[in-house]
Amino acid sequence: MEETISLKEIFSTLMKRIKLILLITLVATAISGLVSYFLLTPIYQSSSQILVNQSNAEQQSFDINQVRTNVEMINTYRVIIKSPTILEQVINELDLDMNVSQLANNITVKTEQNSQVFTIVVENPNPLTAVNIANTLGETFQKEIKEIMSGNNVKMLSEAEVPDNPSPVNPKPLLNMAIALVVGLMAGVGLAFLLEYLDNTIKTEQDIESLLDLPVIGVVPEMNEEQFHQKSRLTKTG
Template structure:
């Protein structure tokens, strides 16, 4: 016999386990908030832009092939920026104890589609250090790329700056809490259905019918002991009153 579950039964299961669902959701939200606000280290971001181009004669006309070649070289420039040839000198100039490996892990290099502009982004727990790494890397790259690839037309379009009250880019506590609420809610609902699935106790006549696959012919109602005593007391009182009436 195929077992089916109605929408009413699903809602009754959720209603019966509502305390469990709400508790798990609250615990997940509170834990996420505590971790986000008190345990995760704030990370700040600084960015700079570099334009890399080959030197050309001022009198030469626009050459689309030259532009295409420069675009193809952008990926090469991105690799060079994160190479030891650049980052070792960046670490040396910064002289702040940070290594080239640490700088490489904090730097992201990318370029816009069909653009010769390289975006250099740094994420660091210290906002000022993030800006210093970005600016120093751009400056060292501008100097060293002349020796590495004979490119002498590197321009720094924008320098990384630090605002008066910098805001971290991560963690994002409100987003983390929202995600935790959704995850906690899903976990609570899933656990509720799981507990209900493994609950083999017979709770009503429908459970008996499903278990035995036989129709229910009758149901013995459950009578509360207190209600039974009250009913007996009322019956005895009525009999006493009836007896007095007959006697008179």
Template sequence: MEETISLKEIFEVIKKRFWLIVAFILGAALIAAVVSYFVLTPTYQNSSQFLVNQSSNQDGTEQFNSSDIQTNVELINTYNIIIKSPAILDNVIEELDLNMTSGALSNKLEVSSAEQSQVVTVTATDPSAEQATNIANTTVEIFQNEIPDIMNVDNVTILTEAELSGQPSPVAPNPVLNIAIAIVLGGMVGVGLAFLLEYLDNTVKSENDIEKHLQVPVLGIISHIDDDDIHVEQLKAAQYNTRRGGFDGSQKESV
């Protein structure tokens, strides 16, 4: 026979383990805050853009058509691979005197372009905002200089260079988001643990548990009496006897 649980029972379990759930939530939020502010290294991003277009001839009479533009768009996919290749990144490492491999530098770069767009964005990520700016600009500059020799084309123009702002903001970590996620996860773990503890708790607490688990009727209940209850009952009895004695004395006097 399947056991069902009502909303009231769910509420009772949560109420019973409320402080355990709160402890998990606060603990997770505290850990996320400490890790976000004191453990994780902030990282910064900066972007440089270049335009892919056919260079005009010297007399300026050459006209662009849709076929040329489509060719440039198709070339961008190739450029996205070339710009992150050792042929380009080795020169960037040498130019900036970076202590890393071309593979490590490639992981710091993201190359993207909007659909059917001739503009390519090169985004660099680094713990140093200044270094991220230098990597983005140097990568695009070296790519522009090297692409004519690699593919025998001259159709790359730098559109915008990355600029270092006065007070750069890190893109990661995001403490507020991390703490929010930790609160949700802490609450889920706390609630899950509360129900697990309730499921593992097989002690008998009421007459309903006896009927449920032992399948026998309850004939009687022995109530538990605390010392405070005994003291209260004694006080009530003493007060009653005092009032009773006073009442009997008044009756004798009247007789």
């Protein structure tokens, strides 16, 4: 016999396990909140901007080809700014307790299409350290690029600053809790249907018909002891 699941059966299964579903959802959300607020280290972000412009000798006349060259040169600068040559000097100057690889992982260089400006974004558990790294990195790069590329077309456009009330960019507790709520709800619903699938006990007349492939002739109603005795007395007097 082909088995079909109706919306009524789905709703019945969910209602039967509603406490389990809510429990799993609440536990997942609570754990996510506790981890986000108390266990994960807050990460702060700071950024500085660098302008790749024309050299002083060429600023008298605007040259579109020179601008295009500067824009293309930014791709090379992005690699150089995260090179050990630059990062080692930043580590030594700020006396950072990290190696070149660790520092490079905390730095992102962002560029806009057809723009002569690129942004150095630094992430660190300490907002002041993030600001110092961003500014020192930009200054060191501006100084060293003159020797590395024999160029003088790099200028600090804006320096990083510590905000009055710095707020971390990671973790994001509310987002994490929202994700945990959805995942917990899905896990609870999935577990409810799994338990229902694994439960092979006979509960209804339909279960008997499905299992034995035989029609149900009669049903003995459920009754408590008092009802049983009343039924017995009525049978005897009848």
